[in-house]
Amino acid sequence: MNSHTPIDAVQIAEAELAPAFKVYTARHLQQIEQLQQLPEQLKHEMEVVSSVLPFRVNNYVIEQLINWDDAINDPMFQLTFPQRGMLKPEHFDAVEAALATEDKAEIKRVVNEVRQALNPHPAGQMEHNIPRVNGEPVNGIQHKYNETVLFFPSSGQVCHSYCTFCFRWAQFVGDQSLKIAAKESGQLCDYLREHPEVTDVLITGGDPMVMKTKNLRAYLEPLLEPEFDHIRTIRIGSKALTFWPYRFVTDEDSDDLMDLFRDIIAAGKHLAFMAHYNHWREMGTDIHRQAVARIRETGAHIRSQGPLLNHINTEADDWAKMWQTQVELGIQPYYMFVERDTGAQHYFEVPLAQAWNTYRDAMKQVSGIARTARGPSMSATPGKVEIQGVTEINGEKVFVLRFIQGRNPDWVQRPFFAAYDEKATWLNHLKPAFGEEKFFFED
Numbered sequence: 001m002n003s004h005t006p007i008d009a010v011q012i013a014e015a016e017l018a019p020a021f022k023v024y025t026a027r028h029l030q031q032i033e034q035l036q037q038l039p040e041q042l043k044h045e046m047e048v049v050s051s052v053l054p055f056r057v058n059n060y061v062i063e064q065l066i067n068w069d070d071a072i073n074d075p076m077f078q079l080t081f082p083q084r085g086m087l088k089p090e091h092f093d094a095v096e097a098a099l100a101t102e103d104k105a106e107i108k109r110v111v112n113e114v115r116q117a118l119n120p121h122p123a124g125q126m127e128h129n130i131p132r133v134n135g136e137p138v139n140g141i142q143h144k145y146n147e148t149v150l151f152f153p154s155s156g157q158v159c160h161s162y163c164t165f166c167f168r169w170a171q172f173v174g175d176q177s178l179k180i181a182a183k184e185s186g187q188l189c190d191y192l193r194e195h196p197e198v199t200d201v202l203i204t205g206g207d208p209m210v211m212k213t214k215n216l217r218a219y220l221e222p223l224l225e226p227e228f229d230h231i232r233t234i235r236i237g238s239k240a241l242t243f244w245p246y247r248f249v250t251d252e253d254s255d256d257l258m259d260l261f262r263d264i265i266a267a268g269k270h271l272a273f274m275a276h277y278n279h280w281r282e283m284g285t286d287i288h289r290q291a292v293a294r295i296r297e298t299g300a301h302i303r304s305q306g307p308l309l310n311h312i313n314t315e316a317d318d319w320a321k322m323w324q325t326q327v328e329l330g331i332q333p334y335y336m337f338v339e340r341d342t343g344a345q346h347y348f349e350v351p352l353a354q355a356w357n358t359y360r361d362a363m364k365q366v367s368g369i370a371r372t373a374r375g376p377s378m379s380a381t382p383g384k385v386e387i388q389g390v391t392e393i394n395g396e397k398v399f400v401l402r403f404i405q406g407r408n409p410d411w412v413q414r415p416f417f418a419a420y421d422e423k424a425t426w427l428n429h430l431k432p433a434f435g436e437e438k439f440f441f442e443d
């Protein structure tokens, strides 16, 4: 602080640097000033959609990320605000009619019915990936691929804002039967003790970065003990760099968080911060740059991942610019995903063939340093399937595919072929090429 600066100016500067977190949900749509300039009909549609799909947005996103002069076409607006098209017309009409009755039981019934029709738990995550300790299913853990266990701490099952396309949307609608969450890490530790093959623990949610540092520390510290030496990497999946970068710079316990990161690294582990990004527009503020720099200073490594989405990021130029910006900030591009088969998929989906073209056109524009993102990749029931390309073999046009991860590790890296289909948007739309009856992994 400069001693000549008037004290009021200093206070104002600090307030600008760190606004108080303010959150708006479906009940607060009328209180968002910037929305009031939009047509009434749009706000009504938002009310209908947000009674089915989760909606939550904060002051940083509203004030610093969204361009309100062209909101409807703004990727940050599409990323956070509900749009009519996110529900299919028949679902929209049913919910709109139910809301008009003002009958709570009726609204609940219709909303639940629509949610159930939106495949709330894609890729068999409720049936296939929930592990057991002493024969009992463990809450808040998923274990699909040998090396990596996903952990969902119960206090991290919310985000600073919600993404409209979120494949974990069912976690946020308050229906306990749709929820995956662990109250404490005791069962995680029991499970990891029995599974020396696990090298990575991925803390996910929601967003674990909404937790107070002391809660996060309580979950993570036990993993730093020698009995968990087989855990080599701790990953934290988070959108907080986009939705609340103050978490890492000016929040009350930001410094404690950086200390926790340092402690994990001092214990000899790799700390992988898996940052969710969809657009270079998420990276433009000073506070974002400061947050990235602070995380990197601890020795943690930031990687980026996110899906390709209609209405948000279909342009190859935007991907190239995003990856290049990330590289310059010290963030390594990791995955480009295909929008999953849940929630508002029909609104955001892009044909696989188009997704591959976007990927390729983006790759062409950047140097090898920024070509580290794998994809486009579908997180499907049998595994993560990458579209490697489109080609012709003996006169038949085909997709070339491979497993990046497989429910069976032996499937990994094996190329396989599907008949080309211009419209297909997900693995289950594809048929084997060359007249074969089944894909090799379907036996």
Ligand SMILES: *Cc1c(COP(=O)(O)O)cnc(C)c1O
Residues within 6 Å of the ligand: 142, 144, 145, 148, 150, 379, 384, 404, 405
């Ligand atoms: C993507 C994913 C992982 C991690 O896979 P990596 O290829 O190691 O990044 C782990 N578990 C599940 C269920 C996943 O979808």
